[in-house]
Amino acid sequence: MSPVEAAPTATVYDVNVLVTAVAGGNSPFRSWPSPPPVSGNACADCVGIIVDAAEFALWLSPHILANVKRVLEDLFKWDQAQADAYLDIIIAAAEHSRGGLLEDVPRSVHECPDHEDNLILDLAAEVGAMLIVSNDSDLLTMSPWRGTPILMPTAFTAKVDAMRRHARRRSR
Numbered sequence: 703m704s705p706v707e708a709a710p711t712a713t714v715y716d717v718n719v720l721v722t723a724v725a726g727g728n729s730p731f732r733s734w735p736s737p738p739p740v741s742g743n744a745c746a747d748c749v750g751i752i753v754d755a756a757e758f759a760l761w762l763s764p765h766i767l768a769n770v771k772r773v774l775e776d777l778f779k780w781d782q783a784q785a786d787a788y789l790d791i792i793i794a795a796a797e798h799s800r801g802g803l804l805e806d807v808p809r810s811v812h813e814c815p816d817h818e819d820n821l822i823l824d825l826a827a828e829v830g831a832m833l834i835v836s837n838d839s840d841l842l843t844m845s846p847w848r849g850t851p852i853l854m855p856t857a858f859t860a861k862v863d864a865m866r867r868h869a870r871r872r873s874r
Contacts, residue, residue, distance in 0.1 A: 712759050713835065714822060715766075716822050717769040718836060718838060719745045719835050720745070721773045722837070723748065724746070726743050726745055744856040749792070755798045758833070761825060767793070770788075771789060804825060814844060816840045819838060823847060832850060836852055
């Protein structure tokens, strides 16, 4: 990283974002586009933003990975090998983005009525996330949580798209 290059923004994606990226249709599994342009699947675009490893560092937890796997296998009937391959790709993308998998996430948040959502917030608190991306209504109603925005994938990708277009215009 050059002295003027900013560290990527610590970011947490909720389980629903990572599932919808591959199970929500219009998803180019293993080759995600990154805005601009957008693909029509905002969650896949969110993964593409992380794969770019430019502005955002994705942080994961065992809780997130276990639930992504559970939903893909139970609800979408993926076989174990396919689900494991996807998890490997997501972990590699997170590490490439200068985030990663945080194995031990302390339980400290009890602000959301949904226990599962508190586990997402625990990770965000532990890594100092500046942004949470989710489609979960319980989490979205808490935005900003402790000053951290919680954005829907469509809003996040639209902001990244606008930010990147603006940067390109300025660099011309």
